[in-house]
Amino acid sequence: MTPLDLAGYLIAGLMTAVALWRMPAALRGDEADRRRRALWGCYAGFAAALWTKTRAVRIGLNDSSVTDLSVLIKHYTATIAILAILSYIVAIYGQYADDGDIPRHVRFARLIQQVATKASVATLVLLTVLFFTVVDRSVPSDRFVADHAGQWGATLYMSVFYLYLGTASAVCAYQWALATASARLRLLRIGLGMMTFAMFIGVGYTVSRTLFLWVSVIDDPSEAFALRFDEITEASQVVLFAFFAVGASIPALGNVRRRAKLWRAQVRLHALWYELMTAFPDQPFDPPAPLVRELTRFGTPADLRIDRWAADIADAVEKLRHYAPGTLLTAAGAAAGAGDGDRDRTGPLTEAYWIKAALAAHAAGVAPGDAAAVGSRHATDQDGEVAWLVRVAAAYRTVTAEQARRILESSGAAESAGAAEPSGAPQPSETAAAKEQTA
Secondary structure, eight states, X not given: OOHHHHHHHHHHHHHHHHHHHHHHHHHHOXXXXXXXXXXXXXXXXXXXXXXXXXXXXXXXXXXSSSTTHHHHHHHHHHHHHHHHHHHHHHHHHSOOOOSSOOOHHHXXXXXXXXXXXXXXXXXXXXXXXXXXXXXXXXXXXXXHHHHTTTOHHHHHHHHHHHHHHHHHHHHHHHHHHHHHHHOOSHHHHHHHHHHHHHHHHHHHHXXXXXXXXXXXXXXXXXXXXXXXXXXXXXHHHHHHHHHHHHHHHGGGHHHHHHHHHHHHHHHHHHHHHHHHHHHSTTSSSSOOOOHHHHHTOTTSOHHHHHXXXXXXXXXXXXXXXXXXXXXXXXXXXHHTTGGGOOHHHHHHHHHHHHHHHHHHHHHXXXXXXXXXXXXXXXXXXXXXXXXXXXXXHHXXXXXXXXXXXXXXXXXXXXXXXXXXXOTTSOOHHHHHHHHHHHO
């Protein structure tokens, strides 16, 4: 196996991996999100075309009852993939809401929309007719262009395909170059730049091969030169698809990072959420399950699950307020060392102590009463709330049952002492109110 053959397998595997990765998003997309399905169709079509170029598949198909069948299948799948990428171009750049002067790239995309499907169908029909009529297929070929160099039938056949492929590559290069210049996000700009570079390689690939074939009709090249030219251009196409696959995937890395962040948040929140939901089993939509089972509930997106867990925890804490002593927050703050003023360190631990002690009171069968004080909200949006709960959950894992019991006992003793004070003595809240009025 030559290095070029090995590279062919690697790039086919890479494109297949990208197609499989993006397939769920394409299947979930609605009618208004056609671009995801179009882009996935491009990945899948090119993946199939690249597999027909690998040595084992290529030789097997070419030696079948239909000589050089791999060439026809490759061009069929590539044509469909090109139609998909042109549809993606239209979906992205053909929309313009304003009624004023329509930008040039939008007009260009709409023109492509009008001709892309017809051109694709015409190309498929013409390729089929030429393949079975004028192409010399008396002997199976391994490298189609090199083996048929100098033959006018194969030259005409390949020229039709290269005209279609080169035009589509030029269209994509033009649109993506404009998009790269105006992209604000760094990952998007890098991805579009790589895809633009890939399309420029595609234009050079088709032009060079077309010129080689027509020159070969006039001046038949040596077998060694034809094979060497074929290998060089094939290597350039491997580079093309590598840049295209990686460039198309880079903008999605932001989503990958977000998914990884959500996955870590689930792992860190699960213990706290699980204990609260076990105490209040009617709270969650589904009965709480172990961590592995929760992480494999693929029917629910991770971001929605995290939002539900945050809401479940907040609702459970609200219920616990009716089982906690009124002075529990003060006792929890004292235990966490809140007096040093380092809220970043002691705030999550205070809330963790409060939750653990309130759960202990609930488990002990304390009768519900008036709502006790609880820590105030620490975020203004959902992401901030989740980040806070992650810190609380981390602190919660360090709190032992013995610590929670001591805090609960100290808060109960403080509450009893407060209730036993003479009625004429001012209560702390009254004293604070008086000072505030005086001020």
